[in-house]
Amino acid sequence: MVELEVAEIIGTIAFALSGFYVAVKEKLDLLGIFIASFLTALGGGLVRDMLCDRAPYTFTHLLPSILVIAVILLSTLLKLHLKGEIEKKFYFIISDTLGLVSFSISGALIALQAEFNFFGVVLMALVTAVGGGVVRDILLNRVPLLLISEFYGTVSLLVGAILFGFAQFDISGYLPVMVVFAFGVALRLLAYYKQWHLPKIG
Amino acid sequence: MVELEVAEIIGTIAFALSGFYVAVKEKLDLLGIFIASFLTALGGGLVRDMLCDRAPYTFTHLLPSILVIAVILLSTLLKLHLKGEIEKKFYFIISDTLGLVSFSISGALIALQAEFNFFGVVLMALVTAVGGGVVRDILLNRVPLLLISEFYGTVSLLVGAILFGFAQFDISGYLPVMVVFAFGVALRLLAYYKQWHLPKIG
Amino acid sequence: MVELEVAEIIGTIAFALSGFYVAVKEKLDLLGIFIASFLTALGGGLVRDMLCDRAPYTFTHLLPSILVIAVILLSTLLKLHLKGEIEKKFYFIISDTLGLVSFSISGALIALQAEFNFFGVVLMALVTAVGGGVVRDILLNRVPLLLISEFYGTVSLLVGAILFGFAQFDISGYLPVMVVFAFGVALRLLAYYKQWHLPKIG
Structure with a gap:
């Protein structure tokens, strides 16, 4: 499915970019920036492949890593990090959403292939889409946003469930x-602009 | 072994409950509460299955995840989190102990099947029993209790060694x-009520 | 290659020692000290083996774990932790460097065997050499040094790339x-004594 592949490429770029920003903000050196971008974009897929007992896709195909490197080089050359927060700009929200939904779909499809049950499929969607960012936040000693805010991870779970x-x-x-792809993208954008949140208890 | 299975069910419930409490205390939203409960109860087994190169049990059998969901629903409905700390109540200590020991046993037996050596068996017991709580604490930026206190993990190691x-x-x-099961349960309860600690150095 | 094996043994000892120091400094108990030493020395290899879908070497061979236990016992008996920082002593830097380079080489060779691509080989070198220390720092809620300082991880990446x-x-x-081994050792020592750092951005 060409559309999914295109969405995954856009998503990889958006995730790598968000890793780049976090790394610069945390004053990491070049290696740290590479690791943060790489993990954010591709770490979720690595965890997914370990759980599914597959050869890691990122380590057998070149495109994803090349995208990450390109993002870092271009962002550094264009001094993107000096141009203010991108995280709330429209094109970033869109790209990030495309990544969230396409990664969720690829995670769910791989889990279905591995004959996982409902929870396996739903969680593999989540792990593929947000696992990388979570690993990055763990490394940097930040409580992953996923756990405390917004509707982000829920979109991923719903995509897997459907x-x-x-x-x-x-x-x-x-x-x-x-x-499913269109539904996921629409839901996430709606949730973002309407500032939907999951309820808390207590 | 029906007894072990019953103990595992009780343990899963106790671990999910303790994840629920931690999540509510940290003000996570519903998704965060689910992730914290799920990881606490089943994360150790997932790590074990990755190390042993097995299909993840949790993703191929429904019961464990259903228990976690049920715990979250019931705790929310009964507003358990408003009824004070459960962590020191007798029935919680017992359930938690049953979980600790039965999870340790299942981890050790799987490691023996995979022909791991002494350290593999002992550590697989530990990972299965306390790995989930450790992953949860890492996510939430807490230093895992395992590393600083009490005799808890040691019971797991001893079960594996025996x-x-x-x-x-x-x-x-x-x-x-x-x-071994009876020994483990007795040891843990004794350690808890006698407040045994491992020595520190320095 | 006997030389590599000797270097790996020296490296395991150095890594276990550095885990021991961190654990004592963080006031962990005996179990915590064991886990910190074990992870620092052998955790990187465990992650590598999960990514490469191999039976964990540490759990099928006894020598690595025995080295870790011996280091903890000897350090405790000799009260090494009271004798001041070892981390800047010449013999520690040398041993640590032998570990860094030999672990990187073994990671890269295993990745080549698994037919990983460039990024897979380079990152597997890094994960094997520094993954254990990173996991330990995550457990202890420290931002891994790797991400913020020095030329350490870069040596590992270069070894993999070559x-x-x-x-x-x-x-x-x-x-x-x-x-490659001689090159890596020389580069790391040079970088250490010349205090090379990677540039930061921003």
Whole structure:
């Protein structure tokens, strides 16, 4: 599915960018910046592949790592980090959303292939999409945003849940995946601009 | 071994409950509460299965995840978190102990099957039993209690060591495992009420 | 290659020692000290083996764990932690460097065997050499030094990159590996005493 691949590329770039920003803000050196960008963009997939007992995709295909390197080089050359926060700019929100949803879909599809149950599929969507950012936050001693705010991870869980539901009725192929993709993107953007939050207890 | 399975169920519930409490105390939202409960109860087994190169048990069997969900729903409905600390109540200590020992045993038995050596068996017992809580504490930026206090992890190591010893003399089956189980539970309760601690250096 | 094996043994000892120091400084108890030493020395290899889908070397061979136990016992008996910082002493820097370079080489060689690409080989060198220390720092809630300072991780990446380059031209065997080993050790010592740092951005 070309659309998914394009979305994954855009997502990888957005995730690498957000890793770059965090790293510069935390005053990491060049190696630290590389590790933070790389983990944010590709760490989730690495964890997913360990859980699924697959050869790590990132270590057998070149494109993802090349995207990360390109993002770091370009951002450094263009001194992006001096140009103010990108995290609230429209094009960043869109790219980040494309990444969130396409990564969730690829995680869920791989989990379905591995014959995981409902929770496996849903959590593999989550791990693939947000696992990298969480690992980065752990490294940098930050409480992962995922755990305390917003509707972000929930989009990922819902994408996984719907794909699991589809699989129970043998619904698969291009169209259903694209519908889930569009739904996920719309939901995340809506949640972002309406500032939806999950409830807390207590 | 039905007894072990029952102990694992009780343990899963106790671990999920303790994850729930920590999450509410840290003001996580619903997704965060789910992740914290899930990791505390089942994260250790996931790490164990990655190290042992097995399909993750939690993602191929439904019961563990359903227990976690049920714990969260019931605790929320009953507003358990408003009813004071459970962590020192007798029934919680017992349930938690059953979990600690049964998880340690299952970790050690799986490591023996994978033909790990002494250290592999002992550490796999530890990882299965306390790995989930440690991952949760890492996520939440807390220094895992395991590292600074009490006799908790040591019980797990001892259970692993004894089972490894048994295996060297081809002692296996129902009775020996139950003896180890009873020993572990007794040791942990004794350690708790006598407030045993490991020595520090320096 | 006997030289590599000797270097790995020396490295394991140095890494275990540095874990011991950190643990004592953080006032961990005996179990915590064991876990910190063990992870620092052998945690990187465990992560490597999970990523490469291999049975964990540490859990199928006894020597590494025995070295760790011996280091803890001897350090405790000799009260090493009362004799001032070792971390800047010449023999510690040398041993630590031997560990860094030999672990990087073994990580890269295993990644080449698993047919990983350039980034896989380079990162597997890094993970094997410094992954354990990073996991320990995460557990103890410290920002891993790797991310903020010095040339340490870079040596590891360069060792991986050179070995990957060699493999493209079918250069392998005793001599090339020894040349990389000597290069890595020299580079790290030079970087240490000249206080080289990677640049920061911003």
